[in-house]
Amino acid sequence: MSIRPRIALAAALVLAAFGAQAQNSGVRTEKNISLELANQIAAATVAVCSASGYNVSAAVVDRGGVLRALQRADNAGPHTVQASERKAFTSLSAKTPTKTILENAQKNPGAATLTDIPGFLVLGGGLPIKAGNEVIGAVGVAGAPGGHLDEQCGQTAIDKFKADLS
Numbered sequence: 001m002s003i004r005p006r007i008a009l010a011a012a013l014v015l016a017a018f019g020a021q022a023q024n025s026g027v028r029t030e031k032n033i034s035l036e037l038a039n040q041i042a043a044a045t046v047a048v049c050s051a052s053g054y055n056v057s058a059a060v061v062d063r064g065g066v067l068r069a070l071q072r073a074d075n076a077g078p079h080t081v082q083a084s085e086r087k088a089f090t091s092l093s094a095k096t097p098t099k100t101i102l103e104n105a106q107k108n109p110g111a112a113t114l115t116d117i118p119g120f121l122v123l124g125g126g127l128p129i130k131a132g133n134e135v136i137g138a139v140g141v142a143g144a145p146g147g148h149l150d151e152q153c154g155q156t157a158i159d160k161f162k163a164d165l166s
């Protein structure tokens with residue numbers, strides 16, 4: 001092997017080693033929901049529920065559980081604001097719909113203490129928002145006459161923006 005290919009090979013090995021070291025540096029790159037998309041999902045959720053005659057609040061939290069958007073329909077009860085945010089936080093934290101958490105807690109006495117976690121609200125109406133398989137936020141809905149109806153409104157809104165989440 002002549003000197004030039006050896007230098008090129010050595011340079012490639014050094015760059016590969018440096019790249020591997022940079023990947024293991026402890027710095028992560030993560031997807032997160034944008035303010036624009038959070039506002040769109042919250043507004044769409046309230047609109048879907050309003051079309052069905054339900055006055056709800058819809059909260060969207062980011063991947064860290066911090067509130068990004070909140071919409072409250074005219075005539076929605078004041079309690080729906082905090083309930084929607086807590087449902088979103090709960091869903092984001094567990095990376096699963098709050099309806100599933102509720103069902104599991106009812107079947108498993110050991111999971112009943114989930115309600116003791118500060119900020120958790122174990123009622124239907126919270127849904128994770130995913131970009132591919134990665135949870136980037138969650139929506140919480142409160143005010144419809146049943147958590148299953150809150151969830152339907154939230155899921156319809158998320159489905160409306162599937163193209164933006166890919």
